[in-house]
Amino acid sequence: MPTITPNTAAEPTSETTLITGAAGFAGRHLLAHLQADAAAGPLLAWSRRPQPNEAGVAWRVVDVTDKEAVDRAIAEARPTRIAHLAGSPHVGQSWKNSMAPLRTNVMGTHHILEAVRQHCPSCRVLVVTSAMIYHASDTPLTEDAPLVPTNPYGLAKLAQDQLALLAAETDHLDVVIARPFNHVGPGQDPSFALSSFARQIARIEHGLTPAEVRVGNLDAERDLTDVRDTVRAYAQLLDTGQSGRAYNICTGLAVRIGDLLDQLIALARAPVTRAVDPARLRPSDLPRLVGDASRLRAEVGWLPQRAIADTLGDTLDWWREEVAAGRDVR
DSSP: OOOOOOOOSSOOOSOOEEEETTTSHHHHHHHHHHHTOGGGOOEEEEESSOOOOBTTEEEEEOOTTOHHHHHHHHHHHOOSEEEEOOSOOOHHHHTTOTHHHIIIIIIHHHHHHHHHHHHOTTOEEEEEOOGGGSOOOSSOBOTTSOOOOOSHHHHHHHHHHHHHHHHHHTTOOEEEEEEEOOEEOTTOOTTSHHHHHHHHHHHHHTTSSOSEEEESOSOOEEOOEEHHHHHHHHHHHHHHOOTTOEEEEOOSOOEEHHHHHHHHHHHOSSOOEEEEOGGGOOSSOOSEEOBOOHHHHHHHOOOOOSOHHHHHHHHHHHHHHHHHTTOOOO
């Protein structure tokens, strides 16, 4: 990334937090978390599509892949903090269209950092990448583990991650990197396994589909954090994370996906069976992915608070409400 002399003529004087991708799964939860924090200050929210008006939030339609739009919006707002969550989120879909994560995750981040450098170079930027940048391992992964992604999504996230580190090291921007492992919870798109299982169970309970949950690989083991704990880590990193440093967000425990499905089925209010759906199997699926969040605990003081059983129950209850209201067709 070329070094560009920043425009420092008029730095922001009040605390304003911008969330990109604010209408997404984690973005919505982070927005709610910051809305509940009286000290968070004014909140700006970007989305690719118009959103309903919301008290205390200024929404704006901005596509991070549009360089000129990003530059104009940053120049106008000149935020003091940015939580950059906008991106292409799905590993499975990256096999079908590998350009989507490269365009959104990499070029979108480049546009954000360029605009910050030009218009508000003292702004703190939290760039959210992914644990999918790491090489597979049976042991918990630290931030110093080898970076060898195994899918197009992970490759794009690695490029985004290194772009953010380079901006901090070479251009001296105040950039912190979050590397979340899998996060789950109410509001997640049903293209993700546990949300899909919960949605299917809710539809079975309402008599809308046969009593069979269609599944992919149930033997994969994942380190799962409740999304509400994950966004709390994002907020803490915005406050106290060290610039130019990456932080894993995880529990340190790997759980078999099939065991989590068993827990969801145990909560079902109707008999449920399961069947493997070949369309849900990925070309390459890591058998085990578990992290080490020692750095986040030691330097930021974050710890997960929600048990996975509560997360599963909340996710299923959320889908029950969606199905009852007819909002589950997507």
